[in-house]
Amino acid sequence: MLFAKKKKKIDGDKHYVSLANIVGETAILYKKEDLVSYDCDGFTIHKSMPKAVVFPKSTEEVAAAVKYCAENKIPFLARGAGTGLSGGAIPLNGEVIISLAKMKQLLSVDFENRQAVVQPGFVNLKLTNSIANKGYYYAPDPSSQYVCTIGGNVAENAGGAHCLKYGVTTNHILGLEVVLSNGEIIEISENGIPDAPGYDLLGLLTGSEGTLGIVTKITVRILKNPEGKQTVLAYFDKAEDGSHAVSDIISAGIVPAALEMMDKTAIEGVEAGTYPVGHPRDIEALLLIEVDGVAAGIDEQIEEILKVCKQRNVREVKVAESEEERGKWWANRKTGFGAMGAISPDYLVQDGVIPRSRLPKVLQNISEISKESGLRIANIFHAGDGNLHPLILFDSRIPGETEKAVKAGTACLKACADVGGSITGEHGVGIEKIEEMRFIFTDEELEAQTKIREVFNPENLLNKGKLFPTPSRCMDVKKVIKEAAAN
């Protein structure tokens, strides 16, 4: 796929030659057939071709490529592993994609000060694997952690199953090296020292979906593995009982490391998938609950959880008897989205957040949306922090069904927004939810955000057309999505 090493001429556009001079001739793709796999990310409903893809190997090369694009008014964007689910890395304007896939080193680990420094292309799970021998780990654990990159995690402020207790990416970022949209390099909290005087740019950049700068080096916090860990699986005949159990566990003063829920349709999916564990098919909800911490304190909390589940009419509740059993339960959960492929030709993942106490009502609403649309909706979600993932099952071969699925997804987000929730808890806005931003923000509030973008990205060449609705832009995107849906 990449060019041969020997001298050869780059055809076409002069920009290809100039970019090749910056990153090297073997580190650029520009032929149509090579670019096809970069026309979308994990959000596959919309596709659009980039102008080129470059693979810089250093911060300096990133900066030089950015500077070149900026000077020549060429739109550009950064890309990690391309697992994003909201289309944040999709080139809408014929961008030059700056892939950070080759910047994938673990630069240093400092156990004494509990921090590690990685390049943006370093894969999330590899960090934990690299420090596990000393009993340390990196907390944010998105389901795609075996392939997604930490740079991408920073861009999206990625979450995961264990952020109920340990927080999301932003809570673990201590320092960033950033290439600004004009090619200038800045270092924010280079040594991971907290509370650097000035506005909290670490916090602002994390989750800015690649619209404020390109992160080229990341200092993260690493944590010691908890001494004890116990996992409980509970089956409920009624979804409502499961929802109440979630609130009761939290109200009992327990802060579980994870508190996950799946509904009946989701269970059907995961049981047909690669990692079935033999969940009963006739229950309405299951909870997967994990408690960790000092071992001496775990049993007491598990007792309490079992008590709560019983009070809420649990059909069966069990504690994992081995690490192997625990691993099986988690594999079943973490591959849940993909498992929907076993029961439906296509599925659309949504990502809304609600105040936990509104769970029963919103689940009811989602079930009504399912009935109205005639599409099945499976629910797999982080119940502890109210982060829902409705999975809308559809068949794109049936004319109009994709469109229906997109519409149902929007309706689910509206249901979340209507109870004071948010339209995304961890997947980001990207292009997918641009219009839905209006569910939760006024024009004034959106403008307050775009004004901040103007400070960092005044020409709007960096990842243009993402996150914020503008009257023309959002109509374009919606039109494109609708056209894609119609095809």
Add this chain to the structure above:
Amino acid sequence: MLELKEVMDNKILADKRFGNTGLSLISVKSEEEIADVLRSANEKGKTVSIVSGGTKRGYGGLKEEYDVVLSLAEYRGIVEHTVGDMTVTVRPGTTIAELQNFLRKHDQMVSLDPSWPEQATIGGVIAANESGPKRLKYGSARDLVIGLRVVYPDGSVIRTGGKVVKNVAGYDMNKLFIGAMGTLGAISEITLKLRPVPKDESLVLLSVKEEHVDELKTFAIKVQDSMVEPVTLELVNPTLSKQLWDREAYTLLMGFEDVPNAVQYQEEWVRAQKPKEAVMDVLPANEAMDFWNRFANIAPNSLTDNSENGEVKANLKIGSKNMQVMDVLKEADRFQRQYGVTLAAHGGLGHGLTNAYLTGSEDQIKAVVRELRDFVESKQGYAVLKHLPFYLREELNVWGKGQSYHFLFEGIKRKVDPNNSLNHQRFVGGI
């Protein structure tokens, strides 16, 4: 503009020692009133300083007087507490103590332990990004604030974040206002995520003589590599230890908050693993809480600082790598001896922040601040003066040497407050 009562004869206006005062003071009781004051000031080209509890008037600021002081102290109270969601929405003038006492009835808490809970308000704590030793385990304001309402200088009201604990819709605008020292807007409502009050707690104190202080560092590293999960790993210098505990020794404060079994187990672990030179004391829950209350009132502030006859009090906040806290404290003690100041200090071995409280003559304070700042800046750290009389602030440069990317701060300020009407010159680099 509303018929707002302007107070001319007020303690805040009368006391000029810390600057950040004004020609008149307007105390507001609603968001609309905040908006009216800011809008009107902005339109008329007037400058506004924001105050609430009044503890931080010695923190930053190169203006002795603004046109108007906007007081949020009377805009207080709980707006909404959703017990099941473990979130609370609160007005800025609510004191930390009032908020915590209210939540405690529901066995919940804001896991933030800033100084002066009885006086400091949640609005001020968020605007100044205040935290205490327990941030080791529970994080700081940026980890707890999930939503804000902010009145912009032009009077518009912006909501940031929301009322859910996980949210990535748009930019994380909450972060911009936390620690911004009121230079970007007046925070009119704050939504925080809560934690359950721990079922049990205790405080283990390990004291060593100065010559054995390195043993405590070795021990702290061992703690971090172990299964023990302390909420604090705060090292206190002998001067402060004497004030707090009547024991002139380096003392490591290890708080444990968990279910009773786990608390007890961790105490026993410390007893078995501690350096043999260390004297160990354990304070049970009640005494631990008393201790932390005392601890929260040791820093000088603009309400309580009654220095006279040329005496000056200062609070230097130092940021370093976690374990460098040990070196910072040792250097601080060296300067204490060298210059003859009184210097009480504590720093978190797990979070890298040290606070030094200095009392001495003007010349002594200047010398020690410069020495300590040079030392930490040589280690890529920083030193910020959180409390200092107005007349010394410009000379000693409250915020230190600043950042290479200061132009971004200026750009943000310009977009939000183009007329520099809000808390102008209060923050880093004269923003």
